[in-house]
Amino acid sequence: MRYKSQSVAYWYFAVAMVLFGLQLVFGLLSAAKYLGPDPLLYILPFDVTKMIHTNLLIVWVLTGFMGATYWLIPDESRTELHSVKLAYVQLVLWTLMGVATIFGYFFRYGTGNKLLEQPLPSKIVIVICMLIFLYNIGMTIKKAGRFTTTEGVLVLGLVSSAVLFFPALLEYGNYTVSIFYRWWTIHLWVEGVWMMILGGFLAYLLIRLSGADREVMEKWLYVIVGLVFLAGIIGTAHHYYWVGVPYYWLPIGGFFSALEPLAIVGMAMYAYGAMRRSGLSHPNVLALHWTLGCAIFTLFGAGLLGLAHTWPSINKWTHGTLITAMHGHAAFYGAYAMIVLAMITYALPSLTHPRENDSNVIGYWSFWLQLAGMFGMTLSFATAGIGQVYLERIMGMGYLDAQLKIQIHFIMLIASATLFTAGVGLFIFDFFRRRPRFEVEESGS
Amino acid sequence: MTNRQGRLFAIGSTAVAAILFLVMTLDSHRQFPELTNAENITPEVTHGKDVWHKYNCINCHTLFGEGAYYAPDLTKIAKHRGDPYLHAYMRDPSKFYNEQKHRRLMPKQDLSEKEIKDLVTFLGWVSEVDNQGWPPRPILVTGGMTTPTTMGGEGEITDADAASVTPVDSGSDPRALGEQLFSTAVPTCKACHSLTPGADGAGPSLGGLVTRTKKLLESGDYQGEATDVESYLHESIVSPSAHVVPGDMYSAGSTSFMPASYADSLSEKEIDQLVAFLATLK
Numbered sequence: 202m203r204y205k206s207q208s209v210a211y212w213y214f215a216v217a218m219v220l221f222g223l224q225l226v227f228g229l230l231s232a233a234k235y236l237g238p239d240p241l242l243y244i245l246p247f248d249v250t251k252m253i254h255t256n257l258l259i260v261w262v263l264t265g266f267m268g269a270t271y272w273l274i275p276d277e278s279r280t281e282l283h284s285v286k287l288a289y290v291q292l293v294l295w296t297l298m299g300v301a302t303i304f305g306y307f308f309r310y311g312t313g314n315k316l317l318e319q320p321l322p323s324k325i326v327i328v329i330c331m332l333i334f335l336y337n338i339g340m341t342i343k344k345a346g347r348f349t350t351t352e353g354v355l356v357l358g359l360v361s362s363a364v365l366f367f368p369a370l371l372e373y374g375n376y377t378v379s380i381f382y383r384w385w386t387i388h389l390w391v392e393g394v395w396m397m398i399l400g401g402f403l404a405y406l407l408i409r410l411s412g413a414d415r416e417v418m419e420k421w422l423y424v425i426v427g428l429v430f431l432a433g434i435i436g437t438a439h440h441y442y443w444v445g446v447p448y449y450w451l452p453i454g455g456f457f458s459a460l461e462p463l464a465i466v467g468m469a470m471y472a473y474g475a476m477r478r479s480g481l482s483h484p485n486v487l488a489l490h491w492t493l494g495c496a497i498f499t500l501f502g503a504g505l506l507g508l509a510h511t512w513p514s515i516n517k518w519t520h521g522t523l524i525t526a527m528h529g530h531a532a533f534y535g536a537y538a539m540i541v542l543a544m545i546t547y548a549l550p551s552l553t554h555p556r557e558n559d560s561n562v563i564g565y566w567s568f569w570l571q572l573a574g575m576f577g578m579t580l581s582f583a584t585a586g587i588g589q590v591y592l593e594r595i596m597g598m599g600y601l602d603a604q605l606k607i608q609i610h611f612i613m614l615i616a617s618a619t620l621f622t623a624g625v626g627l628f629i630f631d632f633f634r635r636r637p638r639f640e641v642e643e644s645g646s
Numbered sequence: 647m648t649n650r651q652g653r654l655f656a657i658g659s660t661a662v663a664a665i666l667f668l669v670m671t672l673d674s675h676r677q678f679p680e681l682t683n684a685e686n687i688t689p690e691v692t693h694g695k696d697v698w699h700k701y702n703c704i705n706c707h708t709l710f711g712e713g714a715y716y717a718p719d720l721t722k723i724a725k726h727r728g729d730p731y732l733h734a735y736m737r738d739p740s741k742f743y744n745e746q747k748h749r750r751l752m753p754k755q756d757l758s759e760k761e762i763k764d765l766v767t768f769l770g771w772v773s774e775v776d777n778q779g780w781p782p783r784p785i786l787v788t789g790g791m792t793t794p795t796t797m798g799g800e801g802e803i804t805d806a807d808a809a810s811v812t813p814v815d816s817g818s819d820p821r822a823l824g825e826q827l828f829s830t831a832v833p834t835c836k837a838c839h840s841l842t843p844g845a846d847g848a849g850p851s852l853g854g855l856v857t858r859t860k861k862l863l864e865s866g867d868y869q870g871e872a873t874d875v876e877s878y879l880h881e882s883i884v885s886p887s888a889h890v891v892p893g894d895m896y897s898a899g900s901t902s903f904m905p906a907s908y909a910d911s912l913s914e915k916e917i918d919q920l921v922a923f924l925a926t927l928k
Contacts, residue, residue, distance in 0.1 A: 235716070237749030246753050247716045248705035313699030315713055350649075374692050376768075377682045377775060380712065381674065416649065423652030431659035434667045443780035444710040447677045449670070451778065517782050521711030521719050594781065599788035599847065600718040601748045608749075 202551040204275040206282035208639040209289065211552045213268025214545050216296050218629045220261035221538075223303075225622045227254040232618055235604075235611040245307075252318055253306050258533065259316070260299040265541030266398055267291075267334055270355060272548050273405050274341050277352040283340035291333040298326040314379070316387050317369045324370055331363040350419035351408070354426055355401030361394035377445035384440040392461065392503075393433045395537065399499075400425050400468065402540050406492045406547055407472060411479030421471050428464035436461045439511050443520055451513045458511040462504035472496035485550060487564045491543035494572065498539055502531025502579065522589045523607075527582035534575050542628065551642065553635035567627035574621025581617055585610035681776045694768025697761045706752070710777060717752065718787045724773040726784065726837035727848060729766055731903030734894075736762045741894040742848070743788075789840040789847030824923025827916055833905055835920075841927065849904060850891050855879075855927040862889075879921045884909040 202208065230241075230250045239247070271288055275281060282288060302323040305311065311318035319327065338356060342348050369386040373379035404422045408415055438454025472493055483489060506528040510519040519525070546564065585607045593603040678684060698704070704713040707720050723732070735742050738754055745751035757765065816823075828835045840846070843853030859875045862868050870888035872878035881888050886904035890897040897903060908917070 231716075234750075238745045239750070242745070242751065242753050246706075248702045248714070251714050251716070252702065252705045309700075309702050311702065313702045313704060315704045318702075318705075374695075375678065375682055375684060375687060376695055376709075376772065378675075378678060380710065381671075420647065420649045420652040423649070423656040424647075427652075427656035427659040430656070431663050434660070434663040435670075437667070443777045444712065445678075445682050445775040445777045446674050447670075447681065448778060450674075453670070517780060520780065521708040521713070521715065523715050526715055593785065594783065597783055597786065599786040601743070601750065601788050604750070605748065 202548075202641055203279075204281050205639065205641050206285045206288075207272050207275050207548075208552060208637070209282065209285055209292070210268040210272035210548055211637045211639075212289070212292055213264055213271060214548070214552075214632070216292065217261045217264040217268060217541065217545075218632050220257050220264065220299065221625060222629050224254055224257035224261060225618075225625055227251075227257065229615070229618055229622065230254075232611065232615050236608065236615065249306055249309065252311065253303055255316060256303065256306070256318060257299075258538075260302075262533075262537045262541060264292075264295065264299075265544070266359070267295075269402060269541060269544035269548075270334075270338060270359065272544065273355065273402070274338055274352060277349045277405070278342050278345035278347045280341060280345035280347075283337050283344060287333055287337050291330050291337070294326060294333075295330045298323050298330070314383065317383060321370070324366075328363070328366065328370075331359075331366070335360060335363060349415075350422060351401055351404045351415075354397055354404070354422055358394045358397030358401060361397070362390055365389050365394060380444050381441070381446065384437050388437045388440050389434070391533075391537075392436060393430065396429045396433065396464065397426055399495075399536055399540050400429070402544055403468060403472060403492065403496065406488065406543055407475040409547070410483040410485065410489055410492060411475045412482070413475040413479055418471075418475065421467070425464050425467050425471065428460075428467055432457050432460035432463060439516070442513055442516055455511065455513050459508065461511075462500070462508050465500050465504040469496040469500040485547060487561045487568065488543060488547040490565075490568050491539060491546050494568065495535065495539035495543050498531070498535030498572070498575075500535075502528070502533075502535035506531050506579070506583075518590050518594045519586065522586050522594065523582050524586035524590065527579055527586050530582060531575065531579040545632070549632065549635070552637060554638045556635060563627050563631045567624050567631060570624030570627065571621055572624075574617050574619075574624055577617025578614055578621060581610050581614035585614070683771070683774055686771055686774070688767070690764045690767045691771045692768075693761075694764035694766070694771075697757065697765040698768060701755050701757070709772060710775075711780065716750070719781070719785045720769060720772070721777070721781065722773050722784065723787075724766065724770040725833050726786070727833070728903055728905035728907075730898065730901055731848065732766045732769070733762055734898045734903060736765065748788075784834060784837060786837055787848065789836075789838075789845060820919045820922040821926055822923075823916075824919035824921070827912070827920050828923060831908065831912060831916075831920070838904070848895070850893075850896065852924065852927055855924060857928060876921055876925060879924045880917060883912075883917055883920060 227250045230245070231247060231254055233239075234241075234247045234250065271282065302311075302319050305320065305323075306318070311320055335356075338359070342352070342356070365386050368382040371382065373382065400422055404418050407413055408418050435453060435457040438450045439458040441450040442454060473496070476489070476493060510516050510524050510528065588607040588610065589603055592598040592606055593600055598606075698709075703709075703720075706714050706717040708715065709719070710721050711719060727735075736755065736757055739752040740754065743751055838847050838849035839852045841851070841853050843851060845851050845853070856875055859878050863872070863874070863878065868878075868889055870878070870881050872881045872888075878889075886902035886906055887897070887900065890900055890902045895903075912920070
């Protein structure tokens, strides 16, 4: 750690870790309900556990983004943060909002609009937190007078995320129009501006870990961002299939969605190329694992599995089945969970006191258990989804009967999710067993 | 390529994509009223949409295929189930499905009668939205696969679709025409009735229909006006409540949940064809 104020990142990461752990509890509960029967039917029904599962994901990933940004900006701009106090105020406000919102969900206090279930007061606090965050980052950069391309891409991604949250605050009388604008937030976040954030973090990690030439890395970062938006913006169309929009969104969605993996392939090549040239010499090899792993798993989950059901003539059959859950889990984990875990793994040695006889054995177990677990979960959803599509959509078997026929895949899902949870448990344990330290150390990272 | 060229590519492609996207958004707004029958969005439909949100329906079900995957898609449910059925179902789902059998059950939601009515109206509006013919085949809640080889569409089947699976023309045997009607009538019969004995769906199985009907007519429990199997079948299509099959999942207050619309939507000749087909189900 070169700058004292970078230590705020520790507390953001700590909150993210706790919420990540909680997310899995609700994920496992939801998975168990697929097997059924459900003893909690009238206490904690599926809709509540699933809503908490997805919302905790969004909150902890965003907490991780913020923490990682507070870590990265001083490093890139070579200065202390504008206000450490403001960063803590933001974290407290954000965490309280998150906890209160989740608590409200137990009583179904929410909007009932998928992924944007946060009630209006929570949404307003989210906007306030984003503004504090962007102000703090902006003032830090302004003070330093040094603004790198990497942080430029990151900050632009964060600003656009805040801007794109606004359509989520509005209500629409026409359900189809409401769907139309819901995706302006969700899709343009996940397949647009969050990709920019991912690209920013990835470039930072690659430059630091591999010592790759900044000029070259940043040039390619531009190309990746260009590809992300070229395909990603109009790629929103793949969410417009079958919801009551004009016909032309189908072929256009098919074409541009098929282009979306290009940027992701670019990202993976970019990471691999940087690593090969540098010879993997950085001492934090575990962070290298997470960084490369992120690029590769994104290619698999977001790129390949997204492409698998994005063409309209295929999506016609797979739309609204467990095939979507297959893609969703692998894509979100590969792209966003893994980049946050990479940033944490990279920053952690400088944020905590080293332990005696320290080794990264737990870290590696965590990495491989998570990867194996998530791969298994993805395959479980995929096989369940393929079964569902054939039985229910093509053969015409009733939904409930088809679900009974794919029970074995839900058992597989729970088994692999348990493996995944063990991996995440180890990561969280590894995080908290080290004492945080807040003094500056030149030789740090 | 220089850094500057890279930046120009990023800005240029973003701008082009954004402009194209905004133009299509504007054009979509021009078409939304027609595609979604916006003139039919009454205050009841809007309230029904609010009920849909209030009870967090989307975190188990899907609508237009969007939502969670834990419960059936409801995009066309209003075309598969009549209003009385949906009303009774919403009052207490456990009367219709058994958690031990399907390992899943919708918890009772305690909606007010007004909420139920508007929710069903909203689902009716949803089922009419022009969504490019999705789903390509009906998504059923239970049953299915036990019907004849015919496979109809979402309930809005074109003649070409129907002809491609069961080639019949006006000169075909009335029983063949009836078999085709079984899956092409709106709402389609097979959404609720299977042809396998014992495999009851939202309606009773029609397997062994003729044998059961003969027994019923002889037993004295029959309350309608039919005198033989054919007239019983005819009556059950045009006036489903004349005699109801016992069970909370089939009727309430001696009103059958089966849509009473077939007397109007099918011609007399078509009803005869359907009867001819059903009379083959010994």
